[in-house]
Amino acid sequence: MEILNYFLISLIVYLGLAAGIIISYMAKEELKPGKRYFILAHNIILAFILFFILEFLNTNIYLVLFLPLIFTTFLFNYTNTYQKSYALYPILGAFFYIASKNINQLLIISTLILFYGFLIGSLQIDLKKKNYFQILYKNLLFFICLILFFL
Secondary structure (H helix, E strand, C coil), rough: HHHHHHHHHHHHCCCHHHHHHHHHHHHHHHHHHHHHHHHHHHHHHHHHHHHHHHEEEEEEEHHHHHHHHHHHHHHHHHHHHHHHHHHHHHHHHHHHHHHHCCHHHHHHHHHHHHHHHHHHHHHCCCCCCCCCCHHHHHCCHHHHHHHHHHH
């Protein structure tokens, strides 16, 4: 695929953060009761991303099956990992680049990262502080890393 296609796909994936912010703004009353489910979905999506990347890299089958389980267990013990998504987004950018070698894998990984962005946008929003642009700015490293990878 061409560079422009990858750029547009990565832009759409990154805008999942903005979509999560918009969704949480539209459903303000659902944020507090749904927070634990958002955290659960956040952990599961990260485990699926790790599973598919390990599967794509033809890693040992035991490692493919058990490493995401160990990773998910670790995330359940540290439930505030969603607050540090700015550190995780560059890693997701690297996974996006790795998955770009196979169009089917790219479709799966980009969809999971898009859903991850929905959740992060919903979990990190503070409607009183109106930190919309701060969330987008802190996680911009995903997009910048992709540009560096494709150069």
